[in-house]
């Protein structure tokens with residue numbers, strides 16, 4: 504019997520209230536968008552299964568239920584998370600400043616091994632932009648995070664962001680289960696390429712997946 508999935512990754516969305524976390528999740532899971540503020544009450548997580556290197560990867564993506572407003576996100580929410588998408592809103596400088604606080608919160612509560620990524624959402628709203636792309640890139644570099652500008656509204660980079668996150672987790676996991684040895688197509692050299700390629704692909708993706716409405 505065919506397995507339903509080969510990998511199960513638990514991901515979380517974190518960031519200030521109103522930055523578009525729920526919208527990004529709904530764009531990714533259902534490919535839809537609502538222009539009104541979405542009450543998160545009742546939504547715990549959404550599931551989408553993707554394919555990576557011929558493997559089925561089930562993504563279980565958790566959304567906060569408004570606790571972010573009170574900074575009461577605790578260890579329970581972070582438990583078992585393999586990837587965290589940190590989201591700010593390019594039209595809201597405070598949400599950008601607060602990313603440092605969220606990183607502190609993650610460092611305090613989450614598994615130190617968790618894969619993190621920074622998303623600059625609402626990049627379709629250029630007329631109201633407060634945070635330049637370079638500022639996001641600088642912050643991401645400082646914390647060695649992958650970075651992308653996204654728009655849940657137009658769909659820019661949403662798919663790419665989740666795929667990049669899933670890929671990073673899978674690479675890390677495969678490397679661990681292989682005890683750092685060769686896997687799949689590559690022998691030792693292939694592995695080294697992967698190590699070096701990680702940062703490269705991070706850079707490549709931030710320029711390749713440029714927000715198209717800039």
Ligand SMILES: Nc1nc2c(ncn2[C@@H]2O[C@H](COP(=O)(O)OP(=O)(O)O)[C@@H](O)[C@H]2O)c(=O)[nH]1
Pocket residue numbers: 518519520521522523524525526527537538539540541542543624625626627628653654655656657
């Ligand atoms: N223009 C634009 N609006 C967005 C985008 N993402 C979310 N929004 C809007 O921002 C508001 C807050 O979104 P929501 O997903 O509820 O934010 P959350 O509190 O972080 O979950 C809603 O009115 C959304 O329609 C985006 O990419 N572009």
Ligand SMILES: [Mg+2]
Pocket residue numbers: 524525526541542543566567569
């Ligand atoms: Mg929400």
